[in-house]
Amino acid sequence: xxxxxxxxxxxxxxxxxxxxxxxxxxxxxxxxxxxxxxxxxxxxxxxxxxxxxxxxxxxxxxxxxxxxxxxxxxxxxxxxxxxxxxxxxxxxxxxxxxxxxxxxxxxxxxxxxxxxxxxxxxxxxxxxxxxxxxxxxxxxxxxxxxxxxxxxxxxxxxxxxxxxxxxxxxxxxxxxxxxxxxxxxxxxxxxxxxxxxxxxxxxxxxxxxxxxxxxxxxxxxxxxxxxxxxxxxxxxxxxxxxxxxxxxxxxxxxxxxxxxxxxxxxxxxxxxxxxxxxxxxxxxxxxxxxxxxxxxxxxxxxxxxxxxxxxxxxxxxxxxxxxxxxxxxxxxxxxxxxxxxxxxxxxxxxxxxxxxxxxxxxxxxxxxxxxxxxxxxxxxxxxxxxxxxxxxxxxxxxxxxxxxxxxxxxxxxxxxxxxxxxxxxxxxxxxxxxxxxxxxxxxxxxxxxxxxxxxxxxxxxxxxxxxxxxxxxxxxxxxxxxxxxxxxxxxxxxxxxxxxxxxxxxxxxxxxxxxxxxxxxxxxxxxxxxxxxxxxxxxxxxxxxxxxxxxxxxxxxxxxxxxxxxxxxxxxxxxxxxxxxxxxxxxxxxxxxxx
Ligand SMILES: Nc1nc2c(ncn2[C@@H]2O[C@H](COP(=O)(O)OP(=O)(O)OP(=O)(O)O)[C@@H](O)[C@H]2O)c(=O)[nH]1
Numbered sequence: 001x002x003x004x005x006x007x008x009x010x011x012x013x014x015x016x017x018x019x020x021x022x023x024x025x026x027x028x029x030x031x032x033x034x035x036x037x038x039x040x041x042x043x044x045x046x047x048x049x050x051x052x053x054x055x056x057x058x059x060x061x062x063x064x065x066x067x068x069x070x071x072x073x074x075x076x077x078x079x080x081x082x083x084x085x086x087x088x089x090x091x092x093x094x095x096x097x098x099x100x101x102x103x104x105x106x107x108x109x110x111x112x113x114x115x116x117x118x119x120x121x122x123x124x125x126x127x128x129x130x131x132x133x134x135x136x137x138x139x140x141x142x143x144x145x146x147x148x149x150x151x152x153x154x155x156x157x158x159x160x161x162x163x164x165x166x167x168x169x170x171x172x173x174x175x176x177x178x179x180x181x182x183x184x185x186x187x188x189x190x191x192x193x194x195x196x197x198x199x200x201x202x203x204x205x206x207x208x209x210x211x212x213x214x215x216x217x218x219x220x221x222x223x224x225x226x227x228x229x230x231x232x233x234x235x236x237x238x239x240x241x242x243x244x245x246x247x248x249x250x251x252x253x254x255x256x257x258x259x260x261x262x263x264x265x266x267x268x269x270x271x272x273x274x275x276x277x278x279x280x281x282x283x284x285x286x287x288x289x290x291x292x293x294x295x296x297x298x299x300x301x302x303x304x305x306x307x308x309x310x311x312x313x314x315x316x317x318x319x320x321x322x323x324x325x326x327x328x329x330x331x332x333x334x335x336x337x338x339x340x341x342x343x344x345x346x347x348x349x350x351x352x353x354x355x356x357x358x359x360x361x362x363x364x365x366x367x368x369x370x371x372x373x374x375x376x377x378x379x380x381x382x383x384x385x386x387x388x389x390x391x392x393x394x395x396x397x398x399x400x401x402x403x404x405x406x407x408x409x410x411x412x413x414x415x416x417x418x419x420x421x422x423x424x425x426x427x428x429x430x431x432x433x434x435x436x437x438x439x440x441x442x443x444x445x446x447x448x449x450x451x452x453x454x455x456x457x458x459x460x461x462x463x464x465x466x467x468x469x470x471x472x473x474x475x476x477x478x479x480x481x482x483x484x485x486x487x488x489x490x491x492x493x494x495x496x497x498x499x500x501x502x503x504x505x506x507x508x509x510x511x512x513x514x515x516x517x518x519x520x521x522x523x524x525x526x527x528x529x530x531x532x533x534x535x536x537x538x539x540x541x542x543x544x545x546x547x548x549x550x551x552x553x554x555x556x557x558x559x560x561x562x563x564x565x566x567x568x569x570x571x572x573x574x575x576x577x578x579x580x581x582x583x584x585x586x587x588x589x590x591x592x593x594x595x
Contacts, residue, residue, distance in 0.1 A: 003037035007259055010034070013050060017262050023049055033236045034259055099268040100141070100148035100332040101261035102170055102294065104200075106191035107177035112207040115244035116177060117153055120254070123247065124149075125322065138279040138292045138346075139334035140321040146258035150294075150332050152279065170277050170294050170347075173260050174200045175253070177207050180214035180241070184222045189480045192226065196415070201260050203238045204230075205253055210243040268331030274298030274352040278308060279334060281343040289313075289340040293350050300335060300352070301328045305359040307351045310366050312359035313340035347407045395424050397489045398449035400440050401431040402456050408479075409433065412454060415483055424490050436473060438465050445469035450489060454482055500535070503586040504528020504565065508578060512570060517552060519576040522568065523584060529564045534586040536573045546575050550586060 010020040017034045023046050024031060029038060105113045117140075124142035142149045152171055174195035178188055195202045204223065206216045220230045220239060229235020238256050242249035279292035291308075293300065300306075304315050316339040320326050329335045344350075353359035399416075403409045409431045416426050429449055430440065435456045444451050444466075451458075451466070453475040458466065466473050476482040506523035514520050532553040538546040552572030553560055563569040571584055578584075 003039060004043055005035055005037050006031060007034040009038070009043060009046065013047070015050065017259060018265060020046070021263075033231065033238065034263065035231055035238065035256075096267040096269045099266050099330075100150050101172045101257060101264070101266055102139075102150045102152065102332055103173045103175060103257055104152040104171035105175045105177055105205075106195070108179070108182070108185035108187040108191075111177045111179040111182065111185070111188070112244045113177050116175075116205065116207060116242065116250075117151060119244045119247055119250060120151065123250070124254075139294065141334070142254075144254045144258065146255060148332070149254065149257055149261075150334060170279065170296075171200055172264060172266055173257055174202045175205050175257070176202055177205050178219050179208045180206045180216050180219060181208055181211050183215070183219045184226070186478050186480065189226070192228070199414075201264065203240065203253070203256055203260065204228075205249075206239060206241045207244055209241045209248060210246050216241050266332075268297050270299045270330040272298045274300055274304070274350075276300065276350040278344045278346050278348045278350060280346045281340070283343055287338055289338070289343050291337050291340050291344050293335055293337050295329050295331055295333045295335065297331060298352075299328050299330045300333075300337075305353040305356055306337070306340070307353055307359050307362045308340065308344040308348050310363050310370070311340065311342040311344070312353065312356075312363055313337075314356070315339045345405075347405055396427050397424060397486070398427045398429055398444075398447050399486070399489075400436065400444050400449050400451045401428055402436045402440070402451065402453045403431075403433060404455040406433055408454050412452075412479060412482065415479070416486060419483075419486060419490060426486070426490075435459060436462055438462055441466045441469055441471050441473075444471040450474065452476070452482055452485065454479065498589040498591055500587050501590045502528070503534055503588055504530050505583055505585045506530055506563075506569070506571060508571075508580055508582040508584065509568075511578065511580060514572075517572050518574070519578055520552070520554070520570045520572050521578045521582070521584060523571050524568050525563050525565050527565055528586075529562050530569065530571065530584070530586045531562045531588065532560070534588045536571075537585045537587070538573060538575070538578060539583045539585065540579065540581070545582070546573065546578070548573050548575055550584075 006020055006024070007017055010017045013020075021031070021034065024038065024042070026049075027042065027045060029042055031038065105117055107113050120142050121140055124144055125140055139150060139152050142151060174191070176188065176191050176195065178184060192202065204219075206214075206219050208214055209216060216239075220233065223230060223237065223239070224233060224235075228237045230237045230239040232239075238260070240249055240253045240256055242253055244250075274295070275297040276293045276295045279294050281289065281291040284290050293306075300315070300318070302315050302318050306313055306315060315337050318326050318329065318338070319336045320329070321334050321336075326335065351362065353362055401409060401412060403412060413428060413431060416428065420426050427449075429443060429447060432440075436451050436453060436458045438461070440451055441462060442465075443449065449471075451471060451473040453473065455477055457475045458473050463473065465471075474482075474485055476485070504525060505527045506521075506525045508521040508523050510522040512520040512522055530550060530553060532550055534550050536546075536548050536550045537544055538548075550571055551574045552570070553563060554570040554572075555563060555567070560569070573584060
């Protein structure tokens, strides 16, 4: 036996991956992820440790117990008996059952997101019962050998901003699909930024590997340029080659999803307070308002009252993602709900209420809070700190952020927060949903802020006011372009730092008196090169006798910009006392790149 992958060993010994990593940590063994390999001696040590543990637990074979647990992850564990050492808080957490992972698939247009979802749906979703209506609800549940996986069903790119923002907020794991024949594209980078901003673990699916022109290695190399280093290059990024056409690699991808989910230790209490998120809402001509809700905590029952934003409704009927009528739904279940009076927006949080009266009260309270906040915004006078950003020597980039959805706002703010440094603060004065208003322009003009818009644009009237006030409103449809703009603003705000760069030197061999230009030093370039307008330092022996600028540089009769080593030239340093034998050293000031 040679090296073994950690997850293979965990599987063979019937223990959870998290437990295996804990044991490796205890041994001081370093690893990148569960797919890293470990040495045979380490495997033996792990086996011994597990055997010892089993013996201590009273003779029952530990691996067997673990295997039973792994096979039934949802089963509630018995409370520990006679083990006072067990911390009660930990015991509580472990009693909360595991839940299925919610996965979002993101990527560039045409890279195969829909095809991959279709392949998984076709092969992993149980055949529907006769009579069920096939309809798109925004999510589906796939049954795999490793248990249930819920996929957020991202439709085409037309609604990409909302869907991505939503995906990153609801999802536990993001799959970034990259076509093997196209590699990284703008929306790939944007998808990666979304996943990173939401702190969601990311797996890369290199799709279309069946194509003759597929070049998965190029994709991996390109990823390293984003500081995402695939496992096989020594990093911790899981990269799985797949084909949504032939199905190659799809099982591996599902396995990696389950592994990642296991490490994330996703749990939710079906008996807890209900909490969920709207996946999508629509109006059906016959049925009325339909909304897909992802249950995140607790259990949803038919007849429950639900509150979303400032509207509420009573669940009249509920169907699962297969179109089957159901009466209740636990964590990590997408359900289509009938009973809202208004169409809720995707990404909105859903709360339940005991009865209609309680639901109304929550709605009324929210409306009050919103009105108060609006009034406060109008009436409030800005503090100096709000106008200028945090005080002190730190420079501040003031921004007003406007985006199409709350998810986008959060995603952008997440990325911006990571852009801050000791020298530059990013002060998001206002982050709102919808097009910028005149009020935003006024705020921007007093605080010298830039208004950045993502997937929203200013109306003609607002643009005019902005022009009049000299306020920049910049609109973007791709997040990373907006971030590039912020980088430019940050750069513009950092005091440039210059350093002197040596260019070359020349030896003065003869002097030419020119009636207009004065003394020209006929010289021979002995090192590097000399440039017109460069700084000049004239040394005689060991002494610096003059410092100025190369105001003229000639080769024979021609004015030139630069003269290289080994050539003769005429140098004018705007100083008439230059002498034969002097050394003219040239240098220039270059701006130092600052991060
Ligand atoms: N050969 C090959 N073609 C694929 C594969 N996956 C997708 N395609 C093709 O690539 C094209 C785009 O696939 P889609 O699944 O529509 O891509 P998408 O990323 O969902 O595109 P949008 O929804 O427009 O963003 C289609 O013509 C697919 O048939 C694959 O694994 N192999």
